[in-house]
Amino acid sequence: MAASTLPLAEAADLTATGDLWLFRGRKAADRAIRVFTNSPVNHVAMAVTLDDLPPLLWHAELGQSLPDAWTGEPHRGAQLHRLEDAVTTWVHRYGQTPYFRQLHHEVTREMEDEVLRVVNEFDGHRFPHTATLARHWLLGRVRRGVPLEDVYCAELVALTYQRMGLLDGRRPVNWYDPGRFWSGDQLALAAGATLGEEIHVTVPAPAERW
Numbered sequence: 594m595a596a597s598t599l600p601l602a603e604a605a606d607l608t609a610t611g612d613l614w615l616f617r618g619r620k621a622a623d624r625a626i627r628v629f630t631n632s633p634v635n636h637v638a639m640a641v642t643l644d645d646l647p648p649l650l651w652h653a654e655l656g657q658s659l660p661d662a663w664t665g666e667p668h669r670g671a672q673l674h675r676l677e678d679a680v681t682t683w684v685h686r687y688g689q690t691p692y693f694r695q696l697h698h699e700v701t702r703e704m705e706d707e708v709l710r711v712v713n714e715f716d717g718h719r720f721p722h723t724a725t726l727a728r729h730w731l732l733g734r735v736r737r738g739v740p741l742e743d744v745y746c747a748e749l750v751a752l753t754y755q756r757m758g759l760l761d762g763r764r765p766v767n768w769y770d771p772g773r774f775w776s777g778d779q780l781a782l783a784a785g786a787t788l789g790e791e792i793h794v795t796v797p798a799p800a801e802r803w
Contacts, residue, residue, distance in 0.1 A: 598793040604693055605648050605677050610705060611696035611757065612640040613750070613774050613788065614650060614680065616689040623689070632772025636689065639750050640676060641708055648676035651712060653749045655720045658682050663716045671718045671744055684796040691794040694776065698759070698786035707756040715752070719743045729767040738765035747771050759786050 599607070608614075616636040617623070626635040638652030649662055650673070657667040659674045659682060683689040721729060721743035729739050729748065741748065751769040754760040759782050773780055776790050 597790075598795060601677060601680055601691075601794050601796045604792065604794045605680075607695070608640040608642065608648055608676065608693060609696065610640060610642050610700045610708060611698070611754075611759065613694040613696070614638045614640060614652075614676075615692045615694070615771065615774060615791065616683055616687075617692075618687060618689040620688060626771070630770040630772055632770055633775050633777065634692070634771045636683070637746050637750050637771040637774045638679070639753055640693070641673065641712075643705060643709075650674045650676040650679040651708070651749070651753065652679070653718070653720050653744050653746045656687075658686060661716065663712055668717055670720045671715045671749055673712055673716060680794065681796055681799060685799055691796065692791040693794055694774070694791055695789040696759075696786060697789060698782075698784065700757070704757045707758075708753060711753045711756050715741070715744060715749065721745055733765060733767035733769070736764055736768060739767050741766070747773065750774065754782075758784055 615634040617634045623635040638650045641649040641651050653671045657669045659678055660667050662673045680691050725743050747769040748766040751766040761783050
């Protein structure tokens, strides 16, 4: 599924704000998401790299395995995690295969400020229940927006991209699913931005068993 491979430490060194991280799992829930959305992946997240902070991962998930870098406490829903910790958790605890796509566009200070505003506004928003998730997705097909009290991973990434000026607002954020961010979907970005091909990321075994 990817033309090249990098170890996690090297990928983390290369990643920058706006890069996409995608995950493909083997569990029934992962397969159900892919079938329902006709997508090759079941989760999407966005890298955030600011000043001298370690690389972070901005995403929405049902679990609460790691402390949130914004609040300092673990919680469900929209979360900001240390990237290497999050990817390792998704590989070894959740059984996922990770990929990342580099954003080819200058990320300005103004765009970084927008990312922080989105994190401040949405960090801690709930991950939707199955029925709510299905409703969001189905309404998105007919381009009807929904309130974002509950937010799904693809909605969160799409919203952040819109605020950064990388996606226009012609489609509501619930139109997006993880597969929209896979290269095969040929997502059209704004302002001349493009995304590279998927790079498969290998993750070493943890020092202790999950």
